[in-house]
Amino acid sequence: MAVSSKAALRSAMGTGIGFFLSALVAVHYSRFSGGVAVVWFANAFLAIRLNPLPLRVWPMSVAAAALASFVVTGLFGLGWWVAPGVVAVNMFEGVAAALILRRITQQHWPNDVAEWMAGYVLGIGLVVPALGSLAAGAIVSLLPGQTFGMNFVNWLIGHALGLLIVLPAGSWICISIHHRERLLPRGQWSQAALMLAAMAVLAFLTFLQPARPLLLLPLLLVVFAAIWANPLVALGLPSMLALVGGLMTLYGYGPIAAMEPNNGDMPLLASHLQFLQIYLGLNVICALPIVAEQERRRRRLNALVHSEARYRLLSDHVSDVIMHLGRNGEVQYASPSITQLTGRDPDRLVGAPFASLADDAWRDVVAQASRAAVESPGFPKAAEFRSTTTTGIARWLETHFRAVQDEEDRVTGLVCVTRDISERKQIEEDLSRAALTDPLTGIPNRRAFFEAAAAIGESGVPAALAVIDIDFFKKVNDRFGHAVGDRVLCAFAEAAAKAVRSTDFVARIGGEEFAVLLPETELLHAEKVCERLARAVNALAVDTPQGVVRITISAGIAALTDDADLAMAAADSALYRAKSEGRARLRVAA
Numbered sequence: 367m368a369v370s371s372k373a374a375l376r377s378a379m380g381t382g383i384g385f386f387l388s389a390l391v392a393v394h395y396s397r398f399s400g401g402v403a404v405v406w407f408a409n410a411f412l413a414i415r416l417n418p419l420p421l422r423v424w425p426m427s428v429a430a431a432a433l434a435s436f437v438v439t440g441l442f443g444l445g446w447w448v449a450p451g452v453v454a455v456n457m458f459e460g461v462a463a464a465l466i467l468r469r470i471t472q473q474h475w476p477n478d479v480a481e482w483m484a485g486y487v488l489g490i491g492l493v494v495p496a497l498g499s500l501a502a503g504a505i506v507s508l509l510p511g512q513t514f515g516m517n518f519v520n521w522l523i524g525h526a527l528g529l530l531i532v533l534p535a536g537s538w539i540c541i542s543i544h545h546r547e548r549l550l551p552r553g554q555w556s557q558a559a560l561m562l563a564a565m566a567v568l569a570f571l572t573f574l575q576p577a578r579p580l581l582l583l584p585l586l587l588v589v590f591a592a593i594w595a596n597p598l599v600a601l602g603l604p605s606m607l608a609l610v611g612g613l614m615t616l617y618g619y620g621p622i623a624a625m626e627p628n629n630g631d632m633p634l635l636a637s638h639l640q641f642l643q644i645y646l647g648l649n650v651i652c653a654l655p656i657v658a659e660q661e662r663r664r665r666r667l668n669a670l671v672h673s674e675a676r677y678r679l680l681s682d683h684v685s686d687v688i689m690h691l692g693r694n695g696e697v698q699y700a701s702p703s704i705t706q707l708t709g710r711d712p713d714r715l716v717g718a719p720f721a722s723l724a725d726d727a728w729r730d731v732v733a734q735a736s737r738a739a740v741e742s743p744g745f746p747k748a749a750e751f752r753s754t755t756t757t758g759i760a761r762w763l764e765t766h767f768r769a770v771q772d773e774e775d776r777v778t779g780l781v782c783v784t785r786d787i788s789e790r791k792q793i794e795e796d797l798s799r800a801a802l803t804d805p806l807t808g809i810p811n812r813r814a815f816f817e818a819a820a821a822i823g824e825s826g827v828p829a830a831l832a833v834i835d836i837d838f839f840k841k842v843n844d845r846f847g848h849a850v851g852d853r854v855l856c857a858f859a860e861a862a863a864k865a866v867r868s869t870d871f872v873a874r875i876g877g878e879e880f881a882v883l884l885p886e887t888e889l890l891h892a893e894k895v896c897e898r899l900a901r902a903v904n905a906l907a908v909d910t911p912q913g914v915v916r917i918t919i920s921a922g923i924a925a926l927t928d929d930a931d932l933a934m935a936a937a938d939s940a941l942y943r944a945k946s947e948g949r950a951r952l953r954v955a956a
Contacts, residue, residue, distance in 0.1 A: 374423040389443075526647075557595065569610035572620070581645060689781070796821050812873065832892065862903070871885075940956075
């Protein structure tokens with residue numbers, strides 16, 4: 367989302383004010399013996415604000431936070447003399463945490479839980495604050511009465527736990543606001559309020575008494591929310607726990623306030639606040655991997671729901687029948703178009719064998735195709751069969767089976783697509799009846815070709831035809847004689863029949879002139895078929911008593927319409943163009 371200069375300025379002002387207030391509270395309540403604060407959430411706040419913003423507007427927000435840090439450190443903290451160094455360390459931590467969080471989230475959230483957690487805990491929770499504490503400890507130790515060791519430890523614990531505790535929920539909220547998305551889906555606000563109220567009550571009761579084992583109860587609620595509640599709610603519960611538990615610990619209530627750590631160099635309250643942060647950090651770290659895994663599952667489930675909706679929409683509105691079958695061929699689902707095709711109710715077909723759609727004489731063919739698909743997953747199998755509708759109409763159907771495999775490559779069932787090919791079968795039968803054989807080559811002759819072309823053209827099925835001429839065939843006759851010429855014609859006819867598809871129709875329509883009828887074929891695909899035919903002819907070597915004879919062909923291709931004569935004229939014109947350009951080439955009618 368683009369950020370205007372005014373929006374960037376407002377964001378920077380908000381970052382500066384938020385950083386100032388967060389730092390001021392930390393310095394006021396958790397700074398002891400003149401050293402660094404033992405509780406520090408300000409750098410986490412800076413990282414939260416930077417994370418959703420474009421990198422080009424970061425400097426303005428960082429500058430605002432740096433100014434706030436400088437004022438708080440100089441007026442209320444360690445003093446003006448060390449303020450520049452402390453500011454630099456704080457800015458480094460905030461920027462580094464934002465960069466790491468953005469990178470690991472883009473690459474790993476929520477699909478790679480282990481990688482995301484490693485980057486978050488080790489990168490943000492350890493490496494960044496460790497580097498910062500080394501620098502800060504050295505800077506603060508320059509002040510009178512301050513030691514490196516104590517300030518190093520206090521800085522490391524306070525800043526590391528501050529980043530770990532605040533970043534997840536804060537980033538989620540800030541990103542949602544930045545992209546103007548809903549923080550929570552509709553209907554979940556009441557659930558969120560109930561969960562937060564439950565945590566407030568449970569935290570109050572837990573910190574009202576000194577028994578330490580009861581500290582597990584809020585942790586159990588956090589884990590429960592991570593499993594069942596919205597991620598924002600689950601990550602927000604530790605914040606509620608921190609608010610209630612922190613206030614009660616400050617006023618001397620609860621199991622943490624009752625502890626007496628064996629650390630004479632640190633004030634008692636400082637030790638209590640550090641332990642409270644460790645406890646809160648444990649809550650967040652326990653919740654994060656569960657939240658990530660649940661989010662991954664939610665997204666995958668949502669993708670599956672949308673995929674199923676699209677699939678249902680497709681299957682409910684296509685004329686072909688889409689069916690799911692078990693491994694043994696029993697119907698598990700049939701799209702509504704099965705009723706139009708066969709007259710059967712799709713719900714009543716569930717549990718019945720798919721082969722029951724076929725007439726008795728064809729059921730073995732269907733069963734064999736389905737078994738072959740199961741035995742050869744990844745390779746679709748097809749079957750053509752006759753089927754009689756519930757109203758007694760006989761139809762030819764074609765089904766393509768394909769095996770469905772699970773993640774371990776085990777076949778769990780079949781998916782198949784069935785369509786009505788009665789019209790195509792009728793055309794094939796008409797072609798078969800109309801076909802007249804050329805006595806020399808054994809392929810259909812001119813009359814058969816034109817009758818077939820007229821039948822297909824009138825059917826409205828997309829089709830194409832090609833007119834083919836053997837180049838310089840007269841020279842073959844003149845040089846080798848007509849007997850050799852006849853042998854060349856027969857060899858060409860045999861090669862052409864093998865090169866085209868089984869549904870195509872090759873005929874001899876003149877002396878050395880042939881034609882190919884390509885039903886259910888667009889011009890682009892027809893050109894590819896003819897190219898394959900030309901390659902087969904180019905590779906042809908006809909043995910004759912006078913030696914080996916090789917030939918090439920020229921061809922003209924045109925779309926077949928309901929006027930076969932017109933299509934034939936267009937193909938002839940394309941053939942003439944191919945010859946005039948030097949022969950041994952294909953041309954498509956314009």
